[in-house]
Amino acid sequence: MKKLLTVLLLLCVVMTGIPVSAAEGETTPTVEIGTYISLGKYNGKSIIWRCVDIDENGTLMLADTIVDTLPYDARTNDNDRSKSHSRNYKRDSYGSNYWKDSNMRSWLNSTAVAGEVNWLCGNPPKSNSVKGNSYDDKAGFLNEFSKVEIAAMKTVTQRSLVSHPEYKQGIYEGDARSDLELNYDIENVARNFDSAYYENSTEKVFLLDVKQVNNIWKKHGSYYIATNDQGTKWPYWLRTPVSDCNHDMRYVQSNGTVGRESPDVSYIGVRPAFYLDADYYVTTGGDGTEANPYMGSAPDKIENDYTVAEPEDDPNQDWDIAVENSLKLNLGPYYSKDGKYAEPIIPVYTIQKTRSDTENMVIIICGEGYTKSQQQKFIGDAKRVWSGAMQYEPYRSYADRFNVYALCTASESSFENDGSTFFDVVVGSNNSSSISGNINGNAWKNHIFERCIGPEFIEKIHDAHIPNKTEPNTYYWNDDEQYPPYYYVHNYISQFALLVNTSRNFGDAYTNLKFGFHYFITPSDSYRASQTFAHELGHGLLGLGDEYMDSVTEQSDLTSLNVAYTHDPENVKWKQLLGFRKTYTCPSTYTQKAYNSSFECLMRDTNYSFCEVCRLQGYKKLSQLVEGKNLYVADPEVKEYTGQYSSLSDFKDTSYYGYNKFNSYRSGVLLSGSSKNRFGSSMAGKQIELRTIVQNLSDTTERSITMKLWISRADGSVATTTNGSKLEAAETFLVPVWSEKSNFWPKGALDYTGSNFNSGLLSCSMIYQIPSDVTLKDGDYVAFEVTDEKGNVLANDNTENQTYANVTIQYCLEDGSQIPNTNSAEIPAPVGTKFDGSMHPVPLYGYTFVRADGLDKMVTSRGLNVTYYYAKQAEEHIWSEWSVTAKPTASANGEKKRTCSVCGESETEIIEKFAKNCVADGNLVYGLYSGMNVNDFSNYFSSDYAAITVDAKKNIIGTGTKINALYPDGTSVEYNAVIFGDVDGDGLYDGQDAVIVETIVSGMLSYNNLNSAAYTAADANHDGTINESDVEILRNAGIYSITVSQTKN
Structure with missing residues (x-):
């Protein structure tokens, strides 16, 4: 976007007017392509320029030869804290490829005398920061130009491409969103120039970009290849960076190809260009030919002394989203010691909401390393990874029971630019990620979720609207005071997620509710971003462990939901599931000290879905967080029954070979799912097994399920024997209550001490003998269904391959316009069902639910569109x-x-x-420290209501320093500082103070000779009496052997 600042600078630099006629002796020439002029000098020699193009900016003039060989930009030296050198550490070693604050742009547009050029990036091209030809002591390029010659140069604004340290930090304009292709041949060098990231730049003198040099090649052939003043072909810099690199610049080589080089090299030439102001340019000699170029200037053009526009410190940091619905935090030094994020505004976007927050699980996704102008990307990334995670069971079964919010925690820098980010996330060499408390001294940054963001969100946005009475900026030594005030946050927010703006591959979950941790860190753009998000959510929300751990102890076996200590099939926790689908007992690693239930599980390898044990345990965990589900039924499977793998002893071989042998056997006997069509005429007289796993989710009501199977013909009829008997069977199973429910992660629990895995669990197996006197046909298959006591179908032979489509929810005002700070939600739902939501009004902060359209329709293969309508609350x-x-x-x-x-x-x-970290008694203020400066005093004594002023000597707070508080009504009150031991008021206690106190003890000085502050300060030990013990304390303090306490008794 075009900055207002740019416009203002243009107005300041150029005063437009009507061109005047040439004076006597002057001629107004026609400058055409190919015309030569002489304008200005460099090193005492006139510079010849040639008109190489006339474009939308006017008459483009290019130096006929290179004027010098100089580095484009120096390596970081004096300034690494701001401007382009702060955006990527590589620039410390090579220099920056950002045109707007480069040494080259600074020098080309400077009229300064030697040694006085204003280097815009703050890093002069010193000898120790470039590879030869330093020019920090040179005069500016325009120093030998007269003012009227400089006036002949237009000040123009034009496109200059930027590289990724800039555009990833939001420093770009317009809609272009790609890197410039790296083409070395002049014909294709500017092929996608118009779609590459750019920023407008305003100056008089510049280097050519790739598009301009390409046009010169088209119009003038090889003239784009430069020579030096001896006629030797010479390379020269362009102002176009290699945009997918953090430092390299492009340049035209002496053979005509366009190469790349680091900015700090010195062998590349400088071939400047400018646009001639033809409306004002007049000549005093020459005919415009190469042999006799025009001599001229713009004597009648009125403009101010020229200085080039400096780039902003933090350009283009405007929100690209609405900020109407936002949180405002007050983060103290534990979270933002440098103050960069002390008072952040955090826009809140609703990604998905289907019920009140008090009914659903609330998920908060925060962004890390997204600048203000990258928040649309963050919201899109959050929606994408969330949608991807919801394709996995058991999440998908609960997909409509999540309310998901994106909190736009904007960073100063993009994550990969090595600048400042909101959460201080670091990724180690082993791809482990964490919130660092050391980068900027933000010791409690990793507690920001439960202590700062959570309470504020619950008060303002969450439908519970619980007032925030916490004190996150107060530290307590006692854990019983430090952590419990924030426990309630976990009851209202089920999971915090931190999405990092990077394509790197990592993921880490931090869960320790007693100490407040309940978040995970995951990348936005890695090749498996959604899978990683689902895996880490498995840790944080489902309570599952990694299935690649080296070992498990007997004690940790009790608290692990999905990893076992033993591989004994008689004692392993998932013994009821052994042989169901791919459930086995598999070693986590070659050490065989930890065991999983499958080699194929998302908690082990993100190429797979969750295994059956993780699905079951995850489903149970989710059922504890929201109401509504009362029975879990795993997708049933049908196999030919041979007796193999039917007893626990068949699962003793827990080696990789044993698992592969079982898996191969299962594949050979499977008759359901994708193997449904394996059933054929050869099955007559054989046995088949229908099996599923059922978990009762009630701790009070016993349940029953009925499994029914039949041999179905292709036309849907039931196959029969020769005597007409139908090939079908049914069996009912009683499912016991989940008596251990209260021990299995109930809502509000801070930890898990273990429970009986088999409580409420039943393996339901039904074996059916197919009669031998039946003629089976091609197309026959085993059909089945599982029903509850009321006949509701819980699963059937199509469940495993059930197709899903998205229910798309729009949140609109009654006029159909989208509500600010919302995003359309996409929730997977089984095709052929109705979306469950008609009985659940969905509140939104600041709006009243009016109605919903689309809930009475069936989900088709093309999905379903649902619209929730709202009225703005008065x-x-x-x-x-x-x-x-x-x-x-x-x-x-x-x-x-x-x-x-x-x-x-x-x-x-x-x-x-007023007294914050100190104590006031009457008009005296205690609890300060020796040597305190005025700036730090505001941390101890301040007010937003009264204006506080301090009359301090040498900016040091000493005894007797006057502190004035001026009220808005004009009245005021005065206080005096007391530094115990500092009697002379210099802010320090030392031997000089000991001498004064000794005179008080001897009676030479009394209270009447001193002010009350000084007399109070003389009582160094606070015992109420000034005596020799106070003298001794101050003598020792003078030689730094003791410290005088500033705590008043």
């Missing part, structure tokens, strides 16, 4: 201005009050006292 109160009912003082809080003009309701708020 303001509940119209408040008066605050009136102060009690002024605050140093030692006491004040109070203010306001009243609603609609209902008459009043509310009051405290106005904090």
Whole structure:
């Protein structure tokens, strides 16, 4: 987008007017393509320019030869804290390829005398920062140009391409969104120029870009190849970077190809260009030929002294989303020590919401390493990885029971630019990720979710609207005070996720609810981003462990949901599931000290879905968080029954060979799912087994399920024997109550101490003998269904291959316009079912639910569109201005009050006292430290209500320093600082103070000779008496053997 600043600079630099006629002796020439002019000097020699093009900016003039060989930009030296050198560490070693603050742009547009050029990036081209030809002590390129010659140069704004350290930080304009292709031949060098990331740049003198040099080649052939003043072909810099690199620049080689090189090299030439202001340019000699170029300038053009526009420190950091619905945090030094994120605004977007937050699981996804101008990308990334995770069971079965919010926690820099990011995430060499408490000294940054974001979200956005009474900026040594105030957050927010703006491959979950941790870190753009998100969500939300761990102890076996200590089939926790689908007992690693139930599981390898044990345990965990599910039925399977793998002893061989042998056998006897068509005429007289796993989710009600199977013909009829008997059977199973339910991660639990895996669990197996006197046909298959007590179908032979389509939910106002800060939700639902939501109004913060359209329709293969309509809520109160009912003082809080003009309701708020981290007694202020400077004093004594001023000598707070608090009504109150031991008021306690106290003890000085602050400070040990012990303390303090306590008794 075009910056207002650019426009203002243009207005400041150029004063437009009507061109005037040439004066006597002057001629107004026609400058055409091919015309030569002489303008300005460099190193005492006139510079010859040739008109090489006339485009939308005017008459383009190019130096006929290179003027010098200089580095494009120096390596980082004086400034790594701001501008382009702060955006990527590689620029420390090679220089920057960002045109707008480059040494080259700074020098070409400078009129300064030697040594006075303003280097825009703050890193001069010193001898120790470039590979030869340093020019930090040179005069600016325009130094030998007269003012009227400089006036002949237009100040133009044109496109300059940027590389990824810039565009990843949001420093770009327009809609272009690609890197410039790396083509070395002049014909194709600018092929996708118009779609490449760029930023507008304003200056008089510049280097050519690839598009301009390509046009010169088209119009002038080999003239685009430069020579030096001896006629030797020479390479020269372009201003176009290699955009997918953080430092390399492009340049035209002496053979005509376009190469790449680091900016700090010195062998490449400088061939400047500018646009001639033909409306004002007049000549005093020459005929415009190469042999006799025009001599001229613009003497009648009025403009200010020229200085080039500096780039902004933090350009293009505008939100690219609505910020209407936002959280506002107040983060103290534990979370933002440098203050960069002390008061962040965090826009909140609703990714998906199907019920009240009090009914559903609430998921909060925060972004890391997304700048303000990259928040649309963040929201799109969050939606994409969430949608991908919902394709996995058991998430998919609960897909409509999640409310998902994207919190736009904007960073100063994109993640890969090595700049400042909101959460200080670091990724180690072993691809482990964490929130660092060391990068910027933000010791409690990894507690920001439960202590800062969570409470504020629950108060403002969450439908529970619980007032935030926490004090996240207060530290307690006692764990019983430190952590419990935030436990409630986990009852209202089921999971925090941190999505990192990177294509790197990593993922880590941090779950320790007693200490507040309940978040995971995952990348946005890795090749398996959705799978990683689903895996880490398996840790955080489902409570599952990694299935590639080296070992498990007997104790940790009790608390692990999916990893076992033993491989004994008689004792392994999932013994009821052995042989069902691919459930086996498999070693996690070659050490065989930990065991999983399958080699094929998302918790082991993201190429797979969850195994049966993880699906079961995850389903149970989700059922504890939301109501509505009362029975879990695994997708049934049908196999030819041979007796193999029918007893626990068949599963003793837990080696990889044993698992492969079982898996091969299963594949050979499977008759359901994708193997349904394997059933054929040869099955007459054989046995088949229908099996599923059922978990009762109630701890009070016993359940029963009925399994029925039949041999179905291709036309849907039931096959019969020769005497007409149908080939069908049924069996009913009683499923016991889940008596251990209260021990299995109940909602609000802070940890898990273990429970009986088999409580409420039943392996349901039904074996059917197919009569031998039946004629089976091609197309016959085993059909089945599982029903509950009321005949509701829980599963059938199509369940395993059930197709799903997205239910798309739009959140709109009654006029059909989309509600700000919402996104269309996409929820997978089985084709042929109705979306369950008609009985559940969906509240949105600030809006009232009106109606829903589309809920009465069937989900088809093309999905279903649902629209929730809302009305904007009216303001509940119209408040008066605050009136102060009690002024605050140093030692006491004040109070203010306001009243609603609609209902008459009043509310009051405290106005904090001035003394924050110190103590006030009367007009004396204690609890400061020796040598405190004025700037730090505001952390101890401050007010948002009164104006605090300090009259300190040499900016040091000492005893007797006057502190004035000026109230808005013009009245004021004065206080005096006390530094115990500092009697002379210099802010330090030392031997000089000991001498003064000794004179008090001897009676030479009394209270009447000193002010009350100094007399109080003399009592160094706070015992109420000034005596020799105080003298001794200060003598020792003077030689730094003791410290004088500033705590008043």
